[in-house]
Amino acid sequence: MPPRLAPVTDHDALDAPADPEITAPAAASDAKLLLIDGHSMAFRAFFALPVENFATTDGQPTNAVYGFTSMLINLVRDEQPTHVFVAWDMSGPTFRTEQYAEYKGTRSAAPDEFKGQVPLIQEVLAALSIPHVGISGIEADDVLATLTDRAERQGAEVLVCSGDRDTFQLVTDRVTVLYPRKGVSDLVRMTPAAVEEKYGVPPGRYPDLAALVGETSDNLPGVPGVGPKTAAKWINAYDGLDGVVGSATAITGKAGESLRANLAQVIMNRQLNGLMRDVDTPLQLADLVRVPIDREAVHQVFDALQFRVLRDRLFDMLPKDEAGTAEDVEDLAVQVTDLVPGALAPWLAAREGQELGLDVAGTSAHGTGDAWALAIADGEGESLAIDLATIGDADLDVLGAWLADPAAAITVHDAKSTSHSLAGRGLVLAGVTLDTLLAAYLCHPDQRTYDLGDLTVRYLKRELPSGVDAASDGMLDLGLDGDSSGGRTAAARAVAVRELGEPLRADLATRGATALMGDVELPVLATLVDMERAGIAADVPYFTTLLNEFDAAVERAAAGAYEAIGRSVNLGSPKQLQEVLFDELGMPKTRKTKTGYTTDADALADLFARTEHPFLENLLAHREAIRLRQTVEGLLKSVSPDGRIHTTFQQTVAATGRLSSVDPNLQNIPIRTTEGYRIREGFVVGEGYEGLLTADYSQIEMRIMAHLSGDAGLIEAFRSGEDLHRYVGSRVFGVAPEDVTSAMRAKIKAMSYGLAYGLSAFGLSKQLGIGAGEARGLMDDYFERFGGVRDYLTGVVDDARQEGWTSTILDRRRYLPDLTSDNRQRREMAERMALNAPIQGSAADVVKVAMIGVSSQLRLRGLASRLLLQVHDELVLEVAPGEREEVTELVRAQMAAAADLSVPLDVSVGFGRSWRDAGH
DNA sequence: ATTTTGACGTA
DNA sequence: CGTACGTCAAAATA
The missing domain is CATH 1.20.1060.10 (Taq DNA Polymerase; Chain T, domain 4)
Structure with a gap:
């Protein structure tokens, strides 16, 4: 029976026109061919990813499709092959089964969930215009071996991706096997040296070794008592398997006896595990060249499979979107003008109503700062550099008025630091409509830094001129020779900031974060400036x-x-x-x-x-x-000359949307132990004020969970006004609320909070010091009574896996690509993050809104009281004489009204001369 | 001299 | 085998 091309062959792909974006290699010797054993890798993918987490909404399992596609995208991205091909096994007899009926006989039938996925993978390949073939009677590895030989003879480099060790025999200087160590993302590069190191024989003799040792997965028994070490020794000693067989009588000992008893099997093993290199197929290297993907088909297929994250990764990888390579990045075009006395007013007037970029060279820390130069840039790349040391009074007045104009429409990178720097020169910054630092954070909240230079490369494909990408507060900017080099640096940064405005606004819009930026982050930034300044x-x-x-x-x-x-x-x-x-x-x-x-x-x-x-x-x-x-030592060291401690609130570090506090951290001042609590007594009301007021949300995260889950029982718990843990405990244990013992309450409390962190039954048992069975039972009872919570928690992770992100009540996203990782550690970590991010993040949203409300009410009512600190669910204010009552009411009202949830937001307030006295 | 780790404080 | 942070000293590494 002549081999025939199977129906899965995708000839359309072979006929597709050459991609203008992908230049075919000038010679085959520049070619890099990626060959994939389809079934082998799909099967690996199937077992690497839990099938229950990967299915379309109508129940079609997709874990193998996902894993395979993900692996393929990674390989193409990382290896940049010029040619790609996938070979499939076909059902039915092969020359190997004809020769040896038991070949692969131990393999149990593939699970049902797997079988249906192979055609789906083939649809993906078709959409990606990747040729793929199955030939009846021929195994995929033989096709790969044949194509490897053909490509190698033309001087191409070949990568063979397969989970079948028989492919090791193909390895040469130009042929590398990518063998999955674990899952489908962890591939080992089997080079000649790697094979030799692992097995003690060169790649060409690997089948000799396998013939002696046997291959369980193919149901080929080896010589009993002979493992890889002995086999390698023999092969090397007798110059290959033929030598070993020929000298079988000369081999002494038990192993030699065993070999002689199994010679026939060994010889057959070697016949079966040798790959065919002369399969009759018309495929040539040129047929496998990468061609453009069918974007329309990709959208259709990925829509059907509900692959959102993978689609993004795929399109990110394509050459068109691949800008940012070194040779594409040019320097940012900047035209700098040094300020001529009197020229500022007309320069600004000529740009009335336009969005302008601002950058200030200066320092900032501890709620204050200094500035020595700045630059203002328009949308044409023109930048006006201003040296604050030499600026005239008239220009300074114009500058001050422009900066303080709420309608000025200024874009700046790090408005909070900039405000402190300018304040050092008595200047007020008011008209900020976009902070590129905040915008970058909202778009990529898990990133560690948001350097202006990096953003410029990423969003503008331009490089800041050399020496400029350092933060503008660096000493480099001092301009020791007295020129305005600080201003020159600022000039380029201002242009970059101005130009970043457009793509970042677009990115914010794409990610649904425009309102969050305008209504929450920017206003809260202004409040933070005041808080840091106040200390x-x-x-x-x-x-x-x-x-x-x-x-x-x-x-x-x-x-x-x-x-x-x-x-x-x-x-x-x-x-x-x-x-x-x-x-x-x-x-x-x-x-x-x-x-x-x-x-x-x-x-x-x-x-x-x-x-x-x-x-x-x-x-x-x-x-x-x-x-x-x-702790006390650190606090003492950080007291400023004004006798106050000015922390810095970081608005762009916590991936969930929380603030953090540094230098010093005032969000981790002890409270739990009595000794530690005494430290709070050292934080006191300042001169001219009446006392400190603390206001905190009680159980805000549990309330958010009640709201997000819509669980009727939990909502009722909060509406009833009963002690939460007592109420929940009475339901879980089936007793009256007054019969809930303190031990029961403690267990419930631990579990309720633990749930929001992705606590497992194991973790719960560990924490409570109870048996795993009891912990499991406790959780079951809990979910029995509060099923909405369980549905929410599982739903939030599944949704995040589909979408690629979680979101809060104000649409703050956190992106969690690891939800689809085949590494269990990483995946489960991402799952816990996905559980927690909407809860912690929504709470952060609520507190930020409350801060904005409180500070705006204080201002509107002309009160002198002020916000000092935020500790996640607590606000600390300094109350001016006579304002206590009004401020208490205002704070309560603003905090309670910060979000419209299906449960009330409960606020408790305390007042006293120190933070300790004001606490409760 | 700089980075990583372990420990521990907060919500 | 419980999320999010920042800080410090010791240990590890360059």
Whole structure:
């Protein structure tokens, strides 16, 4: 029976016109051919990705299609092959089964979920214009071997992607096998050296080795008692399998006996595992050249498969969208004019109503700053550089008025820092309509930095002129020779900022974040400027006393610890502690870390409970004391000359949308322990104010969860006004609310909060110190009563997997590509992030809206009270004399009204002379 | 000299 | 095998 081309052959793809974007290699020797064993890789993909997580809404499983396509996109992106081809196995007999009926006989039938996916993969390949063929009676590997030979003879480089080790025999200097180690994303490059290293024989003799050792997956038995080591030894000693067979009688020992008994099998193995290199197929290298994808078909197929994330990745990879390669990036065109006295007003007048870019060279920290130069750029690449050291009074007045004009329409990168810098020169920044830093953050909230130079390359395909991409507050800008080099630097940055406005606005719109930027992030930024500038008053004498006290406690604990073991060690060194605890004192080993065994507080407390060794007691006391001392020391160091501590709120670091606080971090001041709580007494009301007011949301994340899930029981819990955990506990345990014991309440509380973090039954049992069974039962009971919560939690992850992102009540997105990773660790991590991001992020949205409401009400009513701090669900204000009542009401009202949820937002307020007194 | 790790504070 | 952060000192690495 002559081999015939199978129906899956996609001749249309072969006939497609050459892609103008992909230039065919001038000679075959420049060609790079990617060959894929379709079934082998599809099968790997099927087992790498959990089938229950990958299905279209009508139930068609797609995990193999997804994994295969994902692998293909990655390979094409990373390897940049000029030619691609996929070979398929066909059902029915092959020359191997004819020769040996048991060939591959141990293979169980493919799962039903798998079978249907192969035609879908073929549809994807058709849309991608990738030729793919199955030939009856011939295995895919034989087709690949034949094409490998043909391509290699023409001087091409070949990559063979297959999970079948028989392909190792194809490896040469020009042929590399990509063999999946785990899943389909972790491919090992099998080069001649790699094969030799792993098996001890060159690639050409791999089939010799396999014939001796056997191949379980093909149902080819090897010689009993002969493993890869012995086989390699023989093959090398007798110059190949023929030599081994010929000298079989000369091989001594048990293994030799075994070999002689199985010679026939070995010889047949070798016949079967040798790949055919002369399959009769008309396919030539030239037929496999990459051609343009059929965009329309890709959209259709990917729509049907509901692959959103993959589609984006695919289109991102295509040459057309691939701009940003080094040779494409030119310098940004900038025309700089140094300010001539009197020229500012006409320059601005000529650009009345236009969006202008601003960049300021200066510094900022601790709620203040300085500026020495700035530049304003228009949309034509013209930039006006202004040296603030030499600017005349008239121009300064014009500049000040323009900056302070709310209608000025200014785009700037990092408006918060810029505001502080300008404030150092008495200038106010008001008319910011876009902050490119914030915009980049909203579009890519997981990124670590949003450097202006990087944005320029990414969005404009332009490079900032050399020496300019450093932040404008660098000392380089000082212009030591007295010229306005600070202004020159600012000039280029201002142009970049101005030009970034358009693509970033478009990107914000695409991602549904326009309103979030305009209504939340920019207004809250203005509030943060005021908060950072205000700072919070510190009671320095009190902190100093506290420092001494903690110091003494550190000494005491250290002395106690040294006495307990009869020598001194560095108590802050986990390494030395491990020596003491596990080697010297012989205590039971704790949980493992990368470098040994943990000495964290939990583990130490556990060890103390078991051994009651006084060293542990002192060590724990030392840990606490040294930490408190450290905290107080840090706070004292950060007190500004005005006697206040000015933290910096970071608006673009937390991927969920929260703020963070640095230098110092005022969002992690102790509160749980009584000793730690004393630190809050050092944060006090400032001169001229009446007291500090704290207002916090109670259980805001649980309320958000109730709202998002729409779970009737949970909503009712909040509406009833009953203690939440007591209410939930009564439902879960089936008792009256008043019969919920404190132990029951504690369990419920831990579980309720844990759910929002993706807590597992295992984690819950660990945390509560209960059995895994009890924890599992507790969770089952919980979900039994609050099924809406479970439906929400699973739904949110599934939706995120489909869409590629999660979103909050104000449409703040977090992108989680790892939801489709075939690495379980990464995937499950992303799943927990997907559970938490909408909850934590929505809470962050609500608090930001509240901050905007509070600060605008304070301003509208002409009150002197002011916001000082935000600690995620808590606001701290400084209240001016006589304003306490009005501010309390205003804060309550604004916070409660910050979001319209299906449950009330409960706010509790406290007042006092210190943060401690104001707490509750 | 700089980066990574372990530990630990907050929501 | 529970999310999001920042800070410090020690350890690891250059």
